Amino acid sequence: MDKRDFAERQRYLININTISTQQLFTDTVIIGAGIAGLRAAIEAASNRNVIVLCKGSLRDSNTWLAQGGIASVLCKEDSFESHIEDTLKAGCGICDEKVVSLVVQQAPELIQQLLEWGINFDMESGDIATTLEGGHCHPRIAHAHGDETGRVIAQGLINKVKENPKIKIFQNFYTLDLLTGEDGSECLGIIGFDKRGLQIIWAANTILAAGGTGRLYRETTNPEVATADGLAMGYRAGAVLADMEFMQFHPTTLYIAGASRALITETLRGEGAKLLDDTGYQFMKDYHQDAELAPRDIVSRAILSQMLKNKTTHVYLDVRHFDKQKFTKRFPHIAELCESFDIDVSRELIPVRPSAHYMVGGVKTDQSAKTNIANLYACGEVAATGLHGANRLGSNSLIEGLVFGRIAGSQAAGSSEAASAHISHPAIEFQIPQSDRTRLDTKDITNSLRALMWRNVGIIRKERPLLEAQEIINFWRRYVMDKTFDNQQGWECQNMLTVAGLMAYAAKQRKESRGVHFRSDYPETITNFEKHIEISRPKMEK
Ligand code: SIN
Numbered sequence: 001m002d003k004r005d006f007a008e009r010q011r012y013l014i015n016i017n018t019i020s021t022q023q024l025f026t027d028t029v030i031i032g033a034g035i036a037g038l039r040a041a042i043e044a045a046s047n048r049n050v051i052v053l054c055k056g057s058l059r060d061s062n063t064w065l066a067q068g069g070i071a072s073v074l075c076k077e078d079s080f081e082s083h084i085e086d087t088l089k090a091g092c093g094i095c096d097e098k099v100v101s102l103v104v105q106q107a108p109e110l111i112q113q114l115l116e117w118g119i120n121f122d123m124e125s126g127d128i129a130t131t132l133e134g135g136h137c138h139p140r141i142a143h144a145h146g147d148e149t150g151r152v153i154a155q156g157l158i159n160k161v162k163e164n165p166k167i168k169i170f171q172n173f174y175t176l177d178l179l180t181g182e183d184g185s186e187c188l189g190i191i192g193f194d195k196r197g198l199q200i201i202w203a204a205n206t207i208l209a210a211g212g213t214g215r216l217y218r219e220t221t222n223p224e225v226a227t228a229d230g231l232a233m234g235y236r237a238g239a240v241l242a243d244m245e246f247m248q249f250h251p252t253t254l255y256i257a258g259a260s261r262a263l264i265t266e267t268l269r270g271e272g273a274k275l276l277d278d279t280g281y282q283f284m285k286d287y288h289q290d291a292e293l294a295p296r297d298i299v300s301r302a303i304l305s306q307m308l309k310n311k312t313t314h315v316y317l318d319v320r321h322f323d324k325q326k327f328t329k330r331f332p333h334i335a336e337l338c339e340s341f342d343i344d345v346s347r348e349l350i351p352v353r354p355s356a357h358y359m360v361g362g363v364k365t366d367q368s369a370k371t372n373i374a375n376l377y378a379c380g381e382v383a384a385t386g387l388h389g390a391n392r393l394g395s396n397s398l399i400e401g402l403v404f405g406r407i408a409g410s411q412a413a414g415s416s417e418a419a420s421a422h423i424s425h426p427a428i429e430f431q432i433p434q435s436d437r438t439r440l441d442t443k444d445i446t447n448s449l450r451a452l453m454w455r456n457v458g459i460i461r462k463e464r465p466l467l468e469a470q471e472i473i474n475f476w477r478r479y480v481m482d483k484t485f486d487n488q489q490g491w492e493c494q495n496m497l498t499v500a501g502l503m504a505y506a507a508k509q510r511k512e513s514r515g516v517h518f519r520s521d522y523p524e525t526i527t528n529f530e531k532h533i534e535i536s537r538p539k540m541e542k
Contacts, residue, residue, distance in 0.1 A: 011236055012177045013491055014198075014484055016191060016430040021200050023425075026051045026168075028412040029190055029203035031175045031230060034063035035150075036380025036401035036408070037209035038157035043409025044207070045166040051201060053173045053192060055210075058158050060225045062211055062358075062381060063398065066150025067265035067333060069141035070402070071395035072107035074128050078138040080104050087396060090135045090295055091389020092515040093530045094243075099367060099386040103396070103403045110402045111142060119156035120144060132270035133394035135295045139270075141395045147265050147331045153398065170194060174488050175229065178206060178237040178376065181426060184539075187237065187376035188423060193488075204423045205375050205412035208234055208363060209405065212381040213247070216500050217356035218454040221250050221263040230382035232495035234363040235502065235537050239371045242384040242532045243361030244499075245506035248392055248516045249459050250357035251275075251299035254350065255314040256341050261355050264317060264334060266394050269293060271330070274318040276349065277306045283315075297391055297516045300354040300459050307353065316349035354459060358397060360388045360516060361506070364534065369408035372536075375423075377411055379404035384532075390515025435482040442485070442493035445476050449493075449500055457504050462521045466508040473501045506533045 027048035030037045037052060044050045054060070073083050083104045088095050111128070115121065121144045122129045130139040144152035161167050175192040179200065189203040210230025214222025235241055252264040252275075269275070269292040275284050287302035288294035294302075303315050319327060324346040328335040338345050363371055363378040365385050371378050379385075380401040387400050456469035477497050485491055510533060512526040513519050 010432070010481060012191075012430045013236070013494055014176060015432055016428055018200055018425070018428045021191070021198050022196065023200045023202065024051070025202050027203065028205045028207060029053065029201045030207040030209055031190065032061075032209035032211055032380065032382070033058055033169065034061035034209065034211055034380055034401060035153060035157065035398055036405035037207070038154070038161055039402050039405030040207050040209060040379060040409035040412070041161050041167050042157070042164070043406050044205070044412040045164050046413050048166065048413050050167045051203070052161065052167060052169045053175050053190070054169060054171045055174055055225045055229070057171055058154070058169070060223050061154065062214070062222055062226060063150045063154045063401065065221070065223060065263060066398055067147040067263055068133055068267040069131065069143040069149045069395045070111065070153070070398040071136065071140050071393065072111050072142060072399055073104065073140055074108060074111070074130055074142060078140050082137050083140060086136050087387070087393050088389070090391045090393040090515070092391055092525065093389065094514070094532060095389035096386025102367060103387050103400055106403045107399045110399070110406065114153065114156065117156055117160055119153055122146065131267050132293065133266045134269070134290070134293045134299065135393045141267060141270070143267065145332065146329065147267070147333045150398065174491065175210070175233065176491060177233050178208070179428060180237050180373065181424070184238045184373070186374040188425070202423060202425050205377065205415060207408045207412060208371075208376065208378040208382055209380045209408070210382045212359040213499055213503075214356045214358070216450060216453050216496055216503070217458070218450040219253065219261055219353070219355035221253055221261060221355055221357045227492040227496055228499035229492065229495045231359075231362060232498040234371070234378065234382070235498060235535075237373060237376070238537055239373055239376065239378070240364045240534050240536045241362065241502060242364040242534045243390075243506070244502045244535060245510045245517045245533060246360035246388075246390055246515060247356055247457075247503065248296060248358040248360055249300040249354045251296055251303055251354050252317055252352040253355040254337065255353045256351065257313070259341070262337055263357075264350060264352055265331070266296070268317060268319065268331065268334070272321070275299070275303070276316045276318050278310055278312045278315070295391060296394065297518065301518060303354055304459055314351045314353040317352050318349050319345050320347065320349070356454075358392055360384070360390070360392050365404075367407075368411055369404050370411065375415070377408040379408040390517060432484050437479055437482060439483065440476070440479045442480065442490050445480060446489070446493045446496060449473070449476065449496055453500055453503070457500070457507055459518065461507050461517070461519050463508065466504055469504040470501065470508065473497060473504060477501065502535055506535065509533050
């Protein structure tokens with residue numbers, strides 16, 4: 001096999017020798033500490049020891065940044081049927097209906113449990129207050145401390161995890177790869193890196209809850225940690241990935257040239273904020289009957305069209321008609337954010353544009369959060385459970401993380417081989433041949449990749465730019481994937497290139513438009529495409 005082929009099919013990112021590496025043993029190891037990972041930890045620790053690995057600090061997650069809320073049927077005017085129907089409609093014909101029912105039906109009980117654990121949702125007349133988001137027929141979005149829902153939930157779950165002596169948390173731990181046995185059919189734990197050096201954690205069960213891919217794009221709402229590591233390590237281990245063409249773009253991200261992007265919650269539009277172009281025209285009614293509350297993909301494309309038409313870099317959110325005091329109480333985070341840029345929301349408009357927000361696809365699981373690899377589960381944004389189909393309904397992700405986090409944790413706690421004493425710890429040795437190709441600057445490649453993905457695999461796609469993206473990514477891959485790095489920047493660049501290639505490939509394969517995937521050369525939705533594009537790593541010949 002030549003070196004190029006090796007790089008394409010590479011099983012691990014680094015040279016591995018399990019015998020000479022520091023080793024730990026546990027029953028369940030969980031990669032990721034967002035809502036899904038934390039909820040899984042609580043469940044798995046009901047009778048087993050658990051280690052939670054967190055790439056940065058416990059605050060570095062998409063959960064922590066989530067503003068709008070968590071979707072659930074919470075009042076008698078609403079119904080499971082309605083939440084199911086809205087989710088299926090958003091998913092454009094390719095949701096797994098059983099999964100949709102399961103999540104919708106378990107949601108109220110799990111929200112109630114959060115309340116019992118001391119997580120305070122905003123209340124109204126003794127009940128959980130709810131609001132609207134695009135695509136929901138009823139106000140069913142619960143929120144906490146106004147627009148800081150994710151932070152409040154994450155903090156509550158972190159408190160609960162910290163109280164549990166069976167759970168250990170390793171922060172600033174970079175997980176490199178999943179370890180699998182000789183034939184790759186069984187997951188045996190992970191290899192990762194922290195200030196103590198390389199570490200192997202052997203575990204009877206491994207739960208992948210490593211979050212999303214937003215950082216593959218120049219414009220994103222996601223934190224710096226969202227570099228697709230979980231998807232890349234799942235792919236290298238042989239997990240099946242599905243729906244990688246479905247990247248959701250959030251319509252409204254604060255746009256201040258030179259400043260990093262920040263989410264401006266959709267619930268603002270749910271409560272009456274208007275979208276205006278640079279001439280002050282409220283344009284959304286020209287694009288969809290539900291205007292500002294149309295599904296996210298439609299609002300994102302409408303904003304983009306309006307920007308192109310008017311040759312502007314952004315549009316505006318108008319909240320000038322809101323009562324200022326009420327606004328500050330209901331949206332404290334956004335009020336503070338705008339204030340920090342000297343935007344007086346009672347007099348001025350908020351500049352916004354769309355950006356990459358949520359990876360709908362991921363590691364394919366069944367209803368038990370099981371992947372195709374034994375003892376490996378996936379939940380949260382890294383997983384493709386079938387809930388979202390081709391488009392995720394706003395606020396359905398936190399609830400999915402809660403439901404599937406519990407399922408994955410309970411599977412890990414209940415499996416017959418849940419205790420680490422039962423697993424094998426084979427000697428694994430893996431050597432990457434030395435490369436004689438030029439060493440490229442991975443920081444530069446990462447930045448260029450993010451620009452390329454935004455331009456060529458963004459909100460509006462087309463055959464030629466997708467093909468070009470694949471060609472450019474493959475060129476970079478040749479020079480980056482054949483190297484062994486000893487630092488996070490290098491590993492992240494390798495993971496980002498791996499996943500970007502898969503996303504461009506899937507987007508090129510789907511020659512139609514569906515949900516968040518819009519092809520200007522194939523603008524129609526085609527019945528023949530009511531299927532999922534699945535990808536797995538070609539096996540390495542011996
Ligand atoms: C938002 O608050 O607009 C984001 C919520 C979500 O993505 O579900």
